[in-house]
Amino acid sequence: MAEKIAFTKMHGVGNDFVIVDGRDSNDHDWSALAVEMCDRHMGIGADGLIILERTLFADLMMRMYNPDGTPDVCGNGLRCVARYAVEEGIVNKDILYIGTLAGVRRAQLHRDESGQIVAITVSMGQPQFEPASIPMHVAQEPVIDFPLEVMPGETLLITALSTGTTHAVTFVPELPDDERFLAISPLVERHPLFPERTSLMWCVLEAPNVLSMRIWERGAGETWGCGTGACAAAVAAVLKNCASPNVPITVRSKGGELIVRWRPGAEIEMTGPAERVYRGFYPLCQ
């Protein structure tokens, strides 16, 4: 009989993931399975596949694969993993430590009076501004409002940084319509100045410390939320004096709101929901 992989579908502000507890599973080509499983027509459909593993350095290790199979770091996925680990009894405490490709992250669950998990706060590490860490081929640090020529006659002012993964943030007067968003975002993702490609956060400053954004993720395309991207946008807003440091910054996207707090020299902190959608079994056809 064909092997079946048990999975749980979860999302954080509409950024959706297939979560697989791989602690005792056979060796699989997770990168290839991410491509299959994340396919919205021929698979389960998701913005990423997350595999849980054992580690000596934290309560749990998470590995996230984009829908194109590339491994990455993931903020919304981090909150989903924290909730999953506690509700599945893998970890029996409301403050836990999760290993990621960018290092160990702290997660704290928040509950209402009835004990229901209502939000999760995660540490997201310190933002990286050195061009080599982003990575971006540019001789400027930090990269604030860099004029990126996307095509003849189209230049975006880009603030670029890494929040564990590469982000370009552009502040615009209004969010782009589909035509503009779909024409320009993939060109920024694959711009030659970003040797490992980049995600692009289109941001509007709605009010002091309130941002709304439209998200293009490297390896995934448009998503409804992006945790590392919300952090990058909030940090960029502070760097550009559009938001105050150490004060909660609300970052809205198609799938909901995240709250981000950062001051120069400190770790980023992000708070938001994580929801379970359904469980299932994925048949392996290999």
Ligand SMILES: N[C@@H](CCC[C@H](N)C(=O)O)C(=O)O
């Ligand atoms: N959605 C994630 C970020 C996923 C990584 C992105 N696709 C990339 O390649 O950088 C998040 O919530 O942080």
